[in-house]
Amino acid sequence: MNSRAIKLLAVWALAGFFSAGAIAAKQPAKQPARQPASKIALTAAQIIDKHVEARGGLEAWRKIDTMVWVGHAEGAKAPPPGLPFVLEQKRPNKTRFEIMANDHLSARVFDGSRGWKMRPAQAGKPPDVQPYSEDEVSFAKDGQVIDGPLIDAVAKGVAIKLDDVDELEGRKAYRLYVTLPSGAHRHVWIDAETFLEMKSEREVRSRIGQTLTVSVFYRNYQNVEGLQIPTVIETGTAGGAPMEKLVIEKVALNPPLDARTFAKPSTPIRRHAVSIDTTSPPPAGPSGRPAQ
Numbered sequence: 627m628n629s630r631a632i633k634l635l636a637v638w639a640l641a642g643f644f645s646a647g648a649i650a651a652k653q654p655a656k657q658p659a660r661q662p663a664s665k666i667a668l669t670a671a672q673i674i675d676k677h678v679e680a681r682g683g684l685e686a687w688r689k690i691d692t693m694v695w696v697g698h699a700e701g702a703k704a705p706p707p708g709l710p711f712v713l714e715q716k717r718p719n720k721t722r723f724e725i726m727a728n729d730h731l732s733a734r735v736f737d738g739s740r741g742w743k744m745r746p747a748q749a750g751k752p753p754d755v756q757p758y759s760e761d762e763v764s765f766a767k768d769g770q771v772i773d774g775p776l777i778d779a780v781a782k783g784v785a786i787k788l789d790d791v792d793e794l795e796g797r798k799a800y801r802l803y804v805t806l807p808s809g810a811h812r813h814v815w816i817d818a819e820t821f822l823e824m825k826s827e828r829e830v831r832s833r834i835g836q837t838l839t840v841s842v843f844y845r846n847y848q849n850v851e852g853l854q855i856p857t858v859i860e861t862g863t864a865g866g867a868p869m870e871k872l873v874i875e876k877v878a879l880n881p882p883l884d885a886r887t888f889a890k891p892s893t894p895i896r897r898h899a900v901s902i903d904t905t906s907p908p909p910a911g912p913s914g915r916p917a918q
Contacts, residue, residue, distance in 0.1 A: 670788040673800050673816055678777050680821040682853035687773045690853070692716045694878040697857075699725065701870035708873070715771040720888045736766040737888040744891035755891055761831065768806045775804055776814065776823065783807040791818070799824055822847055822854060838863055850877045 668676075678684050693715045698708035711725040724733045730746035741758030748754075758766065775784045785805040792801050798818035805811045812828035826842045840863055844856035855877055862869040 668788075668800070670786050670802060673788065673802070673821070674776055674779060674786060676821040677816055677823070680854060681773070681777060684778060686852055687777050690717075690772055690879055692880050692883045693772050694881050694883075695874045696876040696878075697872060697874040699870070699872055702868045711872070714883055714887055716883050716888065717772055719767055719769045719771050721766065721769065721771055722887050733891050735888055735891055736763075736769075737890075739763075739767075740890075741766050742890050753891065764808065764810075768808050768810050770806070774823070775806060776802075789813070794824055797824070820847075823856075843869070851879055853879070 678687075681687065695713040695715075696711075698710050700708045709725050709727050711723065713724075714722040718738070720736060720738050722733065722735045724731060731744075732746060733742075733744040735742050735744070736758070741763055743756045743758065745754040745756075770782065770784070775782065776786070779786055784807065787803045787805075789801040789803050792799050792815065794815050799815040800818055802814045802816065803811065804814050810828075812826055814823060814827075815825040816822070817824050823844050825844070828840055830838050830840050840861060843860040845858040845860065846856060847854045848857050855874070857874040859872040859874075860869040861871075
């Protein structure tokens with residue numbers, strides 16, 4: 627696998643919750659325009675309640691213990707047709723992300739307490755498997771996989787405050803300040819009309835120790851068995867570089883995933899873990915919202 631593909635794997639490791647280690651240093655992101663705080667009509671709790679309802683409801687999400695995404699990665703480093711990937715997730719924070727480039731498989735795996743990065747084997751050698759760094763372990767533990775930090779926030783120990791109302795991509799959006807149980811925090815923007823998450827933003831450290839702001843946009847929500855799931859996830863930093871994109875083509879809810887799925891990688895041969903029926907999201911409407 628070439629170095630570009632390896633960098634892509636690091637960036638897309640958790641499909642929207644992105645690894646800091648592969649982000650290049652750029653200027654801080656420009657913040658969305660703010661509206662006067664006096665125009666805020668809802669509390670943070672009310673916004674979260676509406677968000678949870680818009681995503682399909684708390685009880686429906688609580689029933690999801692595992693989830694699999696199948697799709698491809700796009701971007702300047704992954705020209706068409708992109709790089710195929712599979713993301714397998716299990717509550718509370720187990721993940722396995724596999725991506726193919728030039729017929730070689732790479733993977734990032736987290737079992738809830740330990741993580742590993744597998745790069746393809748060189749000629750005559752076994753695959754290179756390295757443990758997660760301390761920062762990567764901390765980040766993975768904060769993952770809040772399956773449904774993110776906003777759904778069932780109280781049970782997860784996530785604190786949420788309302789910062790302000792912004793204009794984001796021409797739409798009114800509530801900006802929330804989210805504090806995770808670890809003490810890490812991020813900003814999240816909720817569309818004031820649909821109450822779906824539009825964007826999240828977090829600070830990370832680059833390889834050279836700089837503090838950077840990584841922005842993640844959630845687009846093209848689709849109805850998958852009653853749940854609203856974004857099928858396009860874009861990430862990047864300021865400075866004019868093209869956004870990198872994950873396109874989710876199929877989703878599986880509650881597929882069987884045993885403990886071996888999240889064990890230390892030991893083979894470069896692609897597993898057939900996703901040997902279950904996946905649900906293809908329905909076509910999007912003209913606005914990018916689910917077609918009715």
